[in-house]
Amino acid sequence: MKKKIVTLAIFCVVLSxxxxxxxxxxxVPVNFPEPVYDFSKNPLSPPKIxxxxxxxxxxxxxxxxxxxxxxxxxxxxxxxxSDHALSHGIDDKIGIRNSPSLINLAWQRxxxxxxxxxxxxxxxxxxxHNIAEMDENIIHVVSKLQATKIYPxxxxxxxxxxxxxxxxxxxxxxxxxxxxxxxxxxxDSVMRDQSVFTDQEKNxxxxxQQNCASCHTEPLFTNNNFSNNGxxxxxxxxxxxxxxxxxxxSDSLKFKVPTLRNIExxxxxxxxxRFKRLSQVLNHxxxxxxxxxxxxxxxxxxxxxxxxxxxxxxxxxxxxxxxSFLYNTSFAxxxxxxxxxxx
Amino acid sequence: MIQKVxxxxxxxxxxxxxKDWAQNLYxxxxxxxxGATRFNFSxxxxxxxxxxxxxxxxxxFYVSKIQFLKRHKIVFEEKNSFHLVDFSNAASxxxxxxxxxxxxxxxxxxxxxxxxxxNVSGAMGNDLDPTKGMYWTWxxxxxxxKLEGQSVxxxxxxxxxQFHLGGYMSPYVGLQTLIFPVKNKTKVSLQLDISKxxxxxxxxxxxxxxxxxxxxxxxxxxxANSFTVYHK
Numbered sequence: 115m116k117k118k119i120v121t122l123a124i125f126c127v128v129l130s131x132x133x134x135x136x137x138x139x140x141x142v143p144v145n146f147p148e149p150v151y152d153f154s155k156n157p158l159s160p161p162k163i164x165x166x167x168x169x170x171x172x173x174x175x176x177x178x179x180x181x182x183x184x185x186x187x188x189x190x191x192x193x194x195x196s197d198h199a200l201s202h203g204i205d206d207k208i209g210i211r212n213s214p215s216l217i218n219l220a221w222q223r224x225x226x227x228x229x230x231x232x233x234x235x236x237x238x239x240x241x242x243h244n245i246a247e248m249d250e251n252i253i254h255v256v257s258k259l260q261a262t263k264i265y266p267x268x269x270x271x272x273x274x275x276x277x278x279x280x281x282x283x284x285x286x287x288x289x290x291x292x293x294x295x296x297x298x299x300x301x302d303s304v305m306r307d308q309s310v311f312t313d314q315e316k317n318x319x320x321x322x323q324q325n326c327a328s329c330h331t332e333p334l335f336t337n338n339n340f341s342n343n344g345x346x347x348x349x350x351x352x353x354x355x356x357x358x359x360x361x362x363x364s365d366s367l368k369f370k371v372p373t374l375r376n377i378e379x380x381x382x383x384x385x386x387x388r389f390k391r392l393s394q395v396l397n398h399x400x401x402x403x404x405x406x407x408x409x410x411x412x413x414x415x416x417x418x419x420x421x422x423x424x425x426x427x428x429x430x431x432x433x434x435x436x437x438s439f440l441y442n443t444s445f446a447x448x449x450x451x452x453x454x455x456x457x
Numbered sequence: 458m459i460q461k462v463x464x465x466x467x468x469x470x471x472x473x474x475x476k477d478w479a480q481n482l483y484x485x486x487x488x489x490x491x492g493a494t495r496f497n498f499s500x501x502x503x504x505x506x507x508x509x510x511x512x513x514x515x516x517x518f519y520v521s522k523i524q525f526l527k528r529h530k531i532v533f534e535e536k537n538s539f540h541l542v543d544f545s546n547a548a549s550x551x552x553x554x555x556x557x558x559x560x561x562x563x564x565x566x567x568x569x570x571x572x573x574x575x576n577v578s579g580a581m582g583n584d585l586d587p588t589k590g591m592y593w594t595w596x597x598x599x600x601x602x603k604l605e606g607q608s609v610x611x612x613x614x615x616x617x618x619q620f621h622l623g624g625y626m627s628p629y630v631g632l633q634t635l636i637f638p639v640k641n642k643t644k645v646s647l648q649l650d651i652s653k654x655x656x657x658x659x660x661x662x663x664x665x666x667x668x669x670x671x672x673x674x675x676x677x678x679x680x681a682n683s684f685t686v687y688h689k
Contacts, residue, residue, distance in 0.1 A: 152578075152579070155578070155579060156579065156580075230595065230596040230597065231596075231597045232576065232577045232597035232598070233577055233578065233579040233580075233597060234579070235579035235580035236579065236580065236587075236592075236594075236597045239587060239592065239594040240594055240595055242594070243594035243595065244594075244595065252587050252588050252594075253588045253590065256588055279582055279586055279588065280580070280586040280587040280588035280589075281580045281581055281582035281585075281586050281587075282582075284579075284580035284587065285579075285580050288579070288580070359596060360626070361629075
C-alpha cells in the first residue's frame with residue numbers, strides 16, 4: 115500500500131513538473147486571445163526550440179552557406195531587415211518585398227505579405243527555395259545537416275532520431291518562431307493596470323482607436339486580413355499582392371495588415387519598404403491615399419489628423435516597443451550550440 | 458472455477474494476439490499503359506507508339522484516402538492513408554493495406570492528390586515530407602501529380618515539359634476521387650493510360666503548368682479518367 119502511495123506521489127510530481135515546463139515554454143499573455151497554431155501537432159520542448167533557434171541562425175540553409183533566416187530577420191529590428199526597402203539575399207540579389215517582422219506568429223494563420231504560405235511550419239520552405247533569398251532546396255539542406263557534427267545530435271535530443279527529415283527541420287524552426295512573443299510593451303503594462311499612459315500617449319491612443327484600430331486591431335495590432343491601404347502601385351515592381359495568390363480581382367493590391375508592435379524599430383515600412391520614417395506613414399494616411407477599386411472601405415474618406423495629433427499618435431505607437439523582446443537573450447544567436455561544432 | 462477463468466482469459470488473449478497475425482492484406486498495384494504495353498517502372502519511358510518522340514522522365518502522384526465500400530457504404534478506410542506512387546521507385550508502385558478482418562466489398566475508392574485539410578495542417582512526415590519533392594514552396598500546397606519529360610514538339614530548353622498539378626483552394630481544386638467496381642479482390646491492378654494523357658495535351662502550345670490553374674484542374678480531370686482497373 116505504502117509503495118503504491120509513493121509511486122502515485124512520484125507520478126503526480128512528474129506530471130506537475132511536466133505541466134510546469136510545458137506551460138513555461140509558451141504562455142498566452144493575459145490580454146491576448148488563444149493562439150491559432152495547433153501546438154498538439156508540434157508540442158514545444160526545450161531541445162526542439164534550441165534546434166530551431168540554431169537552424170534560424172545557421173546559413174547552412176542557403177545554397178552557398180552565406181544567408182540565414184536572421185540575415186533578413188534580425189532581432190534588434192524586431193526580426194525584420196532594417197535599412198533596406200527591399201530585402202537582399204544570396205549573392206546580393208534583391209528581392210521584391212520588405213521582409214516582415216516576426217512577432218506573435220502563433221496568432222497568425224497566413225504568412226508572407228500576400229498570404230501565400232498557409233501554415234507556420236511551411237513558411238521556411240519559401241525563403242530556402244527562393245532564388246533571390248537562399249536559393250537552396252530542402253532535400254539538399256537535410257543532407258547537408260545530416261553531414262554535420264552537431265545536427266544529428268541535436269535532432270536526436272529533440273525527436274529521438276538522428277536521421278534528419280524535412281518534417282522535423284520545419285517543425286523545429288516553427289518551435290523557435292513560436293517563442294517570439296512580444297507582449298511586454300508599455301501598452302501591455304497599461305492594459306494590465308501596471309502602468310499609466312502620459313497625457314500625450316493617452317491622446318495618441320484615442321486617435322489610434324478612432325483611426326487605425328479597425329485594421330490594426332488590439333492586442334495583436336493586426337486583424338490578420340489583407341487590405342489595399344491606398345499605396346500608389348510601384349511601376350517597377352508591379353506587385354499586385356494577394357491577387358497573385360488567389361487570382362481573384364477583388365484581391366488586387368491587397369497586402370497583409372502588419373502588426374504595429376515594435377514599429378519603432380521595424381523600419382522601413384510597407385510591403386516594399388517605401389517609407390523610411392513613421393511620419394511618412396502617417397502622412398500617407400492623411401494625404402497620400404490613392405483611390406482604386408479595391409481600396410479598403412476604412413480609407414474611403416481620408417483620415418484627418420493635425421500635426422500635433424500626429425505627434426501624439428506616434429507617442430502612442432512608441433508605447434508598443436517591447437525591449438524585453440528586442441533584447442531577449444533566449445532569442446539571440448545560440449553561440450553555445452555553434453561553439454560545440456568548433457571543438 | 459478460478460482455473461476455468463484463468464484458461465478463458467488465456468484463450469481470449471491468444472485470440473486477441475492472433476488477430477494481429479491474421480491481418481488481411483489488400484494490395485493496389487499501379488502500372489503505366491501505353492497502347493497494349495504495360496510498364497512497371499523505369500528511369501525514362503519512351504512512348505513507342507507516339508510519333509512525336511515523347512519521353513517521360515518523372516511520373517509521380519499521391520494516392521490517398523483509400524476506402525472499400527459495400528453498397529455505397531464504407532466498410533473499411535485506411536488510417537493515415539497517404540502514399541506517394543513514384544515510377545522511378547518500384548517499391549512505391551504497390552500499396553499494401555492491412556485490415557483486421559476480411560473485407561466484403563464491391564467498390565474501391567481513393568483520391569489522386571491531397572485533400573484541403575491536410576494541405577493546411579503544417580509539416581508532415583513519411584510520404585508527405587516536403588523532401589519528397591511534391592510540395593510547392595513559394596505558395597503552400599502539395600503537388601498532387603507530377604509529370605515531366607521531353608518532346609520534340611516542345612520549343613523549350615532541352616525540349617522539356619513539366620506538369621505539376623495541385624491546388625486545394627476554390628476555384629482551382631486539383632484533387633480527384635476515383636471509384637472502381639471491384640468485388641472482394643485482395644489484389645487490385647490499376648493502369649494509367651499515359652498515351653491518353655499525352656495526346657490530350659497540345660505539347661507545342663502547352664508545355665508547363667506550375668501552379669493551381671484552370672488548365673491544371675482540366676488536366677487533373679483527364680488524368681483521373683486515364684486510370685482503369687485491369688485483369689491479368
